Amino acid sequence: MNINFEDEIEKILNEDIIIPDSVLEKKEIAFNQIRKNKKVKFSYRKNIAVAVMTISIIGGVLFGNSAIAAIKNCIFGYAHGVQKAVDNGYIQNIDDNIMKDNGVEIKVNNILKDSKRIALSLNLKFDDKNLMKNFKCMKISSSISTDTGVTVPVSFSDYDFNLDEETGELIFNEVKTLQEVNYANGNTVLENDLKNTSSLNLKIKKIELYTDASSQIDLGILPQLDNDTKNQLEEAGVKLYKEIDGTWETNIKLDEKFKDVKPIKYKVSENNNFINIVSAELLPTGMDITFNYNNQTKPLTKEIQKEIGNIILVDDKGITYKPTEGVSQKYSDDDKTNITKTFCVTSFDKIGDIKMIIKDLNGNMQEIKLVKAC
Amino acid sequence: MDMLIKKAQKGDEEAFIKVVDEYMIPIYKIARSRLKNEENIGDAIQETILAAFSNIKRLKEPRYFKTWIIKILINKCNDIIRDNKVLYVDDYNLLENNSLTYSESSDEKLDFEGVLNKLTYEYRLVVVMYYVNRFTIKEISETLNEKEGTIKSRLSRARQQLKAQYLNENLF
Numbered sequence: 394m395n396i397n398f399e400d401e402i403e404k405i406l407n408e409d410i411i412i413p414d415s416v417l418e419k420k421e422i423a424f425n426q427i428r429k430n431k432k433v434k435f436s437y438r439k440n441i442a443v444a445v446m447t448i449s450i451i452g453g454v455l456f457g458n459s460a461i462a463a464i465k466n467c468i469f470g471y472a473h474g475v476q477k478a479v480d481n482g483y484i485q486n487i488d489d490n491i492m493k494d495n496g497v498e499i500k501v502n503n504i505l506k507d508s509k510r511i512a513l514s515l516n517l518k519f520d521d522k523n524l525m526k527n528f529k530c531m532k533i534s535s536s537i538s539t540d541t542g543v544t545v546p547v548s549f550s551d552y553d554f555n556l557d558e559e560t561g562e563l564i565f566n567e568v569k570t571l572q573e574v575n576y577a578n579g580n581t582v583l584e585n586d587l588k589n590t591s592s593l594n595l596k597i598k599k600i601e602l603y604t605d606a607s608s609q610i611d612l613g614i615l616p617q618l619d620n621d622t623k624n625q626l627e628e629a630g631v632k633l634y635k636e637i638d639g640t641w642e643t644n645i646k647l648d649e650k651f652k653d654v655k656p657i658k659y660k661v662s663e664n665n666n667f668i669n670i671v672s673a674e675l676l677p678t679g680m681d682i683t684f685n686y687n688n689q690t691k692p693l694t695k696e697i698q699k700e701i702g703n704i705i706l707v708d709d710k711g712i713t714y715k716p717t718e719g720v721s722q723k724y725s726d727d728d729k730t731n732i733t734k735t736f737c738v739t740s741f742d743k744i745g746d747i748k749m750i751i752k753d754l755n756g757n758m759q760e761i762k763l764v765k766a767c
Numbered sequence: 768m769d770m771l772i773k774k775a776q777k778g779d780e781e782a783f784i785k786v787v788d789e790y791m792i793p794i795y796k797i798a799r800s801r802l803k804n805e806e807n808i809g810d811a812i813q814e815t816i817l818a819a820f821s822n823i824k825r826l827k828e829p830r831y832f833k834t835w836i837i838k839i840l841i842n843k844c845n846d847i848i849r850d851n852k853v854l855y856v857d858d859y860n861l862l863e864n865n866s867l868t869y870s871e872s873s874d875e876k877l878d879f880e881g882v883l884n885k886l887t888y889e890y891r892l893v894v895v896m897y898y899v900n901r902f903t904i905k906e907i908s909e910t911l912n913e914k915e916g917t918i919k920s921r922l923s924r925a926r927q928q929l930k931a932q933y934l935n936e937n938l939f
Contacts, residue, residue, distance in 0.1 A: 402882060402929055406898045410879050412795045419809035420791065423816035427780050605779070 428556060473737035474679030475512050478505060481741045483677050485648045494639035496520035497600060504645055507654050507676045508588035511537060522561035527604040529631055535597040539590035589653055597641040603631040657740060658766040667753040671731055673763050677740050683733040686754050693730055700752045706736050709745045714738040772829035783820055790833060796899050797837055800883060800891040801844035811847055815840040837900060838910045885932045890925035893918055
């Protein structure tokens with residue numbers, strides 16, 4: 394009787410039970426929170442960024458990194474300057490612009506732009522839901538044109554997303570930020586175009602889907618890649634499993650609020666022997682400062698490059714502003730390197746003078762005071 | 768499973784979700800042994816999943832994942848009990864007279880809920896940990912931070928309660 398009793402109880406306790414729907418819903422909420430908050434560590438973007446920088450020297454267009462995280466209610470959480478603009482209503486919601494080709498439906502949710510940056514938020518929906526089963530990250534190759542006919546290539550390759558495997562829907566709560574649009578010959582035609590354009594044309598040409606490099610799933614016939622690309626992807630911990638070519642094109646009429654938004658220009662209050670400020674502009678989505686080191690005679694060392702990421706701005710109220718991740722560098726004829734960093738202070742912050750705290754080439758901390766140019 | 772847990776520790780969210788899904792029934796049973804209200808059970812499980820995900824890198828040995836997450840769950844349940852001042856009937860005699868007690872003469876089949884309802888609150892958890900989650904006495908004692916002797920004693924009392932009910936219902 395004793396054995397039977399124990400066996401019986403054990404059997405009953407281990408019978409499958411139905412977990413109430415309300416409990417399962419809360420489990421799913423937790424899972425979705427985990428998925429939503431994940432920051433995709435897609436180091437391949439670094440390689441892409443290098444490739445884009447190379448193009449910029451040859452072809453004249455330079456893009457910085459975007460590393461924008463979707464955190465809770467933040468759309469552009471990581472790009473604090475862009476997020477600040479959004480928080481101040483500097484964003485346009487887009488309706489009725491669904492594009493569909495080759496089994497992929499794309500919708501632009503939101504857009505914002507100033508003369509330096511464009512930020513987009515996209516939804517992607519795949520007819521073949523199986524494509525999303527082992528999805529890790531993706532790259533979108535596209536171009537953006539102004540109404541004056543200037544076109545720039547843009548690749549989205551670093552972002553956070555929410556993925557709904559059941560519906561095959563991928564939601565970007567953040568987008569590529571176009572950081573710099575200067576032509577290599579020194580012209581800033583595109584910058585003016587961006588400032589004045591009343592519409593933007595987005596044309597997506599290719600979508601590449603990546604899975605984890607260690608994934609053992611049957612991926613079918615893999616796209617052909619050259620060895621260098623294969624190695625780059627392997628180093629980044631991903632492998633390409635699907636390329637979808639197509640045309641997803643939409644013309645977006647922009648709100649008046651984005652038109653002719655003039656940057657607030659800054660200049661150094663006193664010249665110094667260490668840092669030369671080439672330009673400093675405060676915009677709705679951030680402050681862009683281009684500078685070089687006065688006494689630079691050779692390429693910048695890794696240590697100096699690392700220090701560039703530690704530069705901060707301090708406003709007249711003592712508030713500190715950090716730079717975003719991206720950096721762009723251009724080499725001038727006199728072997729100097731023009732460095733552009735974007736900081737998270739924006740025209741919505743209503744700042745006066747601002748100090749730039751930076752280490753010079755000898756490792757000494759310098760304080761460069763910037764005042765409004767007019 | 769260990770491989771999935773290692774992936775989860777490296778930040779693979781989907782691997783983590785798969786592992787948790789795998790353990791959902793035992794996790795639910797533990798929560799149910801501590802909390803009666805569905806809403807509270809859901810809250811405890813939701814908070815446990817998020818806490819486990821945030822801290823999974825601290826788990827030294829993947830093979831202890833189940834013990835580890837159950838411990839988090841029990842703490843979350845205890846928090847809810849404390850915060851909500853949830854009251855449970857601990858008097859076995861009261862429970863005996865409860866209409867929920869199992870009757871062989873009825874057409875109802877004794878199930879997980881039925882077994883739990885025959886046990887007083889303090890014995891439910893050890894029974895579920897022992898019979899459902901297959902924890903050893905030592906593991907239960909470590910998880911609940913109680914002496915092994917106390918756990919043995921609770922298990923023994925729980926068996927007596929269940930046996931008394933079982934015999935009663937089978938004889939009469």
